[in-house]
Every structure is written in structure tokens, then in C-alpha cells.
Amino acid sequence: MAKRGLLILMCVFTLTIGLMSAQDAKPGADGVGDKLFPQSGNGGYDVQQYDLQIMWDNVTGAIDAQTTINSVATQDLSTFNLDFVGFDIIKLTVDGKDTTFTRKDTELTVNAAVAKGKTFETVVAYKGVPGQVPNSITSGWYAAKDMVIVLSEPVGAQGWFPSNDHPSDKALFTYEITVPKDFQVAANGMPGKPFENENSVTYKFTISKPMATYLATVNIGKFKTTTQTGPDNLPIINYFPTDFTDPAKAFTRQPEILTFLSEKFGPYPFDVSGAIVANRELGIALETQTRPVYGLDASELVVVHELTHQWFGDSLSVASWDQIWLNEGFATFAELLWTEHDRGQDALQKTVRERYDGLSGIYHFTKAELIGQLASGQLPDVVLSSDKIGQLLHLLLDSAADKADIDKVIAQLPASGTSVRELANLIDMIPVKGELTFKTFDFYRFNAIITGETLPSNAESLVAENQHGPADIQNSGMMFDNSVYQRGGLALQALRIKLGDDTFFKVLQTYASEYASKNVTTGDFIALAEKISQQDLKDFFKRWLYDQTMPPITELGLS
Numbered sequence: 001m002a003k004r005g006l007l008i009l010m011c012v013f014t015l016t017i018g019l020m021s022a023q024d025a026k027p028g029a030d031g032v033g034d035k036l037f038p039q040s041g042n043g044g045y046d047v048q049q050y051d052l053q054i055m056w057d058n059v060t061g062a063i064d065a066q067t068t069i070n071s072v073a074t075q076d077l078s079t080f081n082l083d084f085v086g087f088d089i090i091k092l093t094v095d096g097k098d099t100t101f102t103r104k105d106t107e108l109t110v111n112a113a114v115a116k117g118k119t120f121e122t123v124v125a126y127k128g129v130p131g132q133v134p135n136s137i138t139s140g141w142y143a144a145k146d147m148v149i150v151l152s153e154p155v156g157a158q159g160w161f162p163s164n165d166h167p168s169d170k171a172l173f174t175y176e177i178t179v180p181k182d183f184q185v186a187a188n189g190m191p192g193k194p195f196e197n198e199n200s201v202t203y204k205f206t207i208s209k210p211m212a213t214y215l216a217t218v219n220i221g222k223f224k225t226t227t228q229t230g231p232d233n234l235p236i237i238n239y240f241p242t243d244f245t246d247p248a249k250a251f252t253r254q255p256e257i258l259t260f261l262s263e264k265f266g267p268y269p270f271d272v273s274g275a276i277v278a279n280r281e282l283g284i285a286l287e288t289q290t291r292p293v294y295g296l297d298a299s300e301l302v303v304v305h306e307l308t309h310q311w312f313g314d315s316l317s318v319a320s321w322d323q324i325w326l327n328e329g330f331a332t333f334a335e336l337l338w339t340e341h342d343r344g345q346d347a348l349q350k351t352v353r354e355r356y357d358g359l360s361g362i363y364h365f366t367k368a369e370l371i372g373q374l375a376s377g378q379l380p381d382v383v384l385s386s387d388k389i390g391q392l393l394h395l396l397l398d399s400a401a402d403k404a405d406i407d408k409v410i411a412q413l414p415a416s417g418t419s420v421r422e423l424a425n426l427i428d429m430i431p432v433k434g435e436l437t438f439k440t441f442d443f444y445r446f447n448a449i450i451t452g453e454t455l456p457s458n459a460e461s462l463v464a465e466n467q468h469g470p471a472d473i474q475n476s477g478m479m480f481d482n483s484v485y486q487r488g489g490l491a492l493q494a495l496r497i498k499l500g501d502d503t504f505f506k507v508l509q510t511y512a513s514e515y516a517s518k519n520v521t522t523g524d525f526i527a528l529a530e531k532i533s534q535q536d537l538k539d540f541f542k543r544w545l546y547d548q549t550m551p552p553i554t555e556l557g558l559s
Contacts, residue, residue, distance in 0.1 A: 041166025329488020
């Protein structure tokens with residue numbers, strides 16, 4: 001009797017606990033509440049790994065895909081959401097069981113209950129042609145003729161695989177990408193041995209450390225693979241267009257760049273590095289983890305920038321998108337470090353001054369640089385009167401040439417008029433003392449003289465630089481402006497001068513080490529800098545990161 005009574009009590013207790021758990025279960029949030037992208041990401045679970053299987057049709061551009069997502073529930077879930085745009089969903093299972101779902105805009109709601117702390121597997125099979133992702137700066141899967149390029153910052157990943165599409169939920173990744181036999185695949189991570197089918201090849205890649213979804217990339221085209229060796233025998237595996245020769249030697253210097261960055265920031269954080277170069281100019285590059293994606297127009301400083309992101313942006317990822325200066329400011333600062341390393345102190349100071357002035361809408365050119373710009377073939381073949389050509393010459397040269405010398409050349413102009421394309425030759429005839437200085441408004445005046453357009457009376461205020469602190473990001477339109485990049489980079493240069501190299505680089509290396517594979521905020525960096533330096537840096541960071549007005553250039557060691 002006693003045992004039977006105990007069994008009844010245990011059953012009642014277990015049932016009660018189950019009812020309480022069911023009552024406590026709630027839908028996972030349909031967004032993480034990011035300041036700039038509120039619907040990005042989802043609540044209630046933590047993704048551990050994505051396994052992506054994709055078959056690509058080069059004729060239609062469609063993909064037939066399956067994404068397997070292994071997660072841990074962080075609350076009792078009645079339903080949970082994934083970020084996903086487009087496609088026909090063929091099948092969806094949770095722990096092997098067919099599961100119903102609903103869709104609205106970018107949200108895929110999965111009708112499955114999961115207990116807190118439970119590991120569960122979601123499998124989504126889908127097919128269709130990848131489309132555009134609303135509000136993403138780069139839209140994810142981009143298809144051109146016989147080519148696919150994937151750039152997904154900040155929310156483009158949801159346009160080609162279902163995900164918890166926010167950098168605060170990083171996970172491991174594997175890829176199996178199947179393409180026709182005359183194509184190759186370049187993706188993140190360590191490549192495996194391709195598997196040949198009858199008419200296709202399956203390429204495999206593995207990411208061995210957690211990665212934010214926007215850093216995932218799959219690129220399909222005609223590639224040749226080259227290898228290099230970086231610091232500590234790091235394998236560097238590159239995917240280049242078949243006829244690529246690296247004319248600027250930007251990628252040839254990757255081992256040297258990675259060695260230099262490792263000395264400054266600490267050991268490279270991943271097991272492989274390299275580059276993916278698309279067979280076209282892109283105008284942008286992206287720090288896709290372990291293997292950034294570039295266009296044919298990439299420069300050496302762009303390679304330095306994207307490789308720096310492997311530490312700051314990839315290993316250390318922002319907790320929210322308004323903290324983006326922690327990615328871009330750090331990578332831009334590394335450009336200054338490389339300039340100093342490669343070209344010396346004078347080149348560093350010149351670059352710092354140019355970037356500081358550029359933030360104020362002031363630009364400097366040597367006479368040779370100006371002539372080079374004007375002779376590049378970009379000017380329209382328009383014939384203007386001597387008066388208009390004279391206005392252009394004074395606009396371009398008044399800051400560093402005697403007006404009498406300018407007027408002497410103007411007096412020799414033919415009465416029939418002169419082509420704008422002759423400006424370079426005319427300027428070459430005029431003596432100049434020092435550098436030429438321009439404001440942003442001067443470029444608008446230059447265009448107005450050529451086109452005959454009348455500038456509005458408030459034009460100068462309309463083109464004024466929109467200054468804000470790099471950490472003061474109020475909307476997505478501010479994420480990638482000069483304040484985030486250039487002022488963010490200069491803030492770190494000012495901190496370097498304030499702390500001295502020994503303390504400053506100790507801060508950077510400790511920051512990279514302590515927060516490896518984690519998410520970071522500006523507060524984390526400030527607290528660590530104060531702890532290591534034993535200084536109160538709150539006023540310094542307020543002025544450089546949050547105030548609208550830039551601190552004086554003297555804090556950058558210049559006058």
C-alpha cells in the first residue's frame with residue numbers, strides 16, 4: 001500500500017509539473033529588439049549549428065535546399081520564429097516530426113513546443129529563386145550570369161537560408177553545395193574533398209568557430225585555387241577568377257599582412273584564412289569569416305581592412321548593430337597601422353590629417369593629384385566660355401596659386417571657348433604653392449558651373465558634413481558613414497597617443513583574447529581600457545565616440 005500510494009503521489013506531482021511547464025510556455029520573441037533592426041533575430045533559443053545543403057541550377061538560378069538547425073531552448077517555448085524570406089517550403093520538421101508553420105513578412109513561425117534547456121533540431125526543406133531582402137544593405141544571394149556572390153550584411157542571410165539572423169546568436173556552420181561540373185564553389189571555412197556525381201560536384205566547407213549569420217557566404221563561379229602560408233603555419237586558401245593575376249599585389253601580401261596584424265592584435269583567431277575574388281568590380285568588400293569576399297577593384301588597404309575584421313567583427317561580434325563602430329572603426333584604424341608600417345611616420349601623419357579634414361568636409365590635393373583626377377577622362381566633353389573656364393580655374397587654384405598667374409592663363413584662352421577636358425593642361429601651366437584645399441561645397445559649385453545649374457541659396461548647408469559620434473548611431477542610414485569608419489579609426493589613434501603604445505596594444509590584445517567568439521559592446525571596450533590603463537577615460541570616449549563636434553586635431557599629435 002505504501003508503495004502504491006507513493007506511486008500515485010509521484011504521478012500527480014509529475015503531472016502537475018508538466019501542466020505548470022505547459023502553462024509557462026510562451027512564444028519565442030519575433031525579434032531581439034535591435035535598435036536598428038527590431039525584427040532581426042528571434043528569442044527563446046540559442047542556435048548551436050547550421051548545416052546547409054544547397055543544389056544550384058545555373059540555368060534558372062533556383063536552389064533546392066535544406067537547412068538543419070540545432071538549437072537549445074532558453075525558455076519554455078510554445079512556438080518559435082526563424083527569419084526567412086521567399087521560397088516554397090517543402091517540408092519542416094522539429095526533432096523528426098512534421099510541424100506546421102505560418103509566415104508573415106520576414107517571420108517564419110514554427111508551431112512546436114520545446115521545454116527550456118532542451119536541445120532540438122529543426123529541418124527546413126525549401127526551393128525557389130533567392131530574392132531581395134528588405135532593409136539589408138547587401139541583399140544576400142546575388143546572381144549574375146554564371147556567377148553567384150553572397151554578401152549578407154546586416155540581414156541578408158534570411159534571404160537564402162532560415163536562421164536566427166542577428167549577430168548576437170553565433171553558431172557553427174557546415175556547407176554542402178552542389179553545382180554543375182564546370183563550376184566551382186568558394187565559401188567560408190576549411191574546404192573538404194569535393195564529391196563528384198554524374199553531372200555535378202558537391203563542395204563541402206566547415207566553420208569550426210562560431211559565426212554570425214551575416215558572415216556566411218557561398219560563391220559559385222569559375223575559380224582557380226591558390227595557397228599561401230601565414231603566421232604559425234596558417235593555411236591561406238584563395239579563390240580567384242581563372243585569369244586573375246593580382247596586379248596590385250594586394251593578395252600576394254596576405255601572409256605579411258596577417259603576420260603584422262597578429263603581432264598587433266594577438267594570434268589569428270581561426271584555423272584558415274584567404275580570399276574570394278569575384279570576377280567583377282564590386283565597389284565593396286565584406287569580411288565573411290575566414291575568407292573575405294572582394295571585387296577586382298580591391299586595394300591593399302581594403303585587404304588590410306577585411307583581414308582586421310577577422311579579429312574585430314568576426315571573432316568579436318557586435319551585440320547589436322548600433323555598435324558597428326567596433327567593427328568598422330577598428331578595421332579602419334588598422335589601415336593607419338599598416339600605412340605607418342609600410343610607408344613610415346610621415347605617411348601616417350599625412351593620412352591622419354587627410355581623414356580628419358575629410359570628416360570636416362575639407363580635402364587636400366597636390367597639383368599633380370588634381371591634374372591626375374582631371375585627366376582621368378571623367379569630365380564631360382563640354383565647351384565653355386572663357387569666363388566659365390576662368391571660374392573653374394579660380395575655384396580649383398585660388399587656395400594655393402596667385403590670382404595674377406591664373407588670370408594670365410585665362411587671358412590666353414580662345415574666344416571660341418575651351419573644352420572642360422583642357423583643364424588639366426591649363427592647370428599644369430599655373431605655378432602652385434603647396435597643397436590645394438577644397439570643401440565639399442566646392443565640388444558642387446564645380447559641377448554647377450559646368451552644367452549651368454543654379455544652386456539653391458541653402459546649398460552649402462545641405463551638403464555640410466553630418467557629424468555625429470561613431471558610437472551614436474540612431475538609424476540604419478548612419479551605420480556605414482564616415483563618422484563610423486574614419487572618426488572611429490581616429491578615435492583609436494587618439495587613444496593610442498593618450499595611452500602610449502605599450503598600454504594601448506595591451507588593451508587591444510586583451511580585448512581580442514577575452515572576448516574571442518563572443519559579442520561585445522562599446523561599454524565592454526571602455527571598461528577594459530580603463531582597467532588596463534588605470535585611467536578614467538569616460539570623458540575621452542564621450543568626446544570621441546558620442547559628441548557631435550570632433551575633438552581637436554592636437555589629440556592626434558598634429559597641429
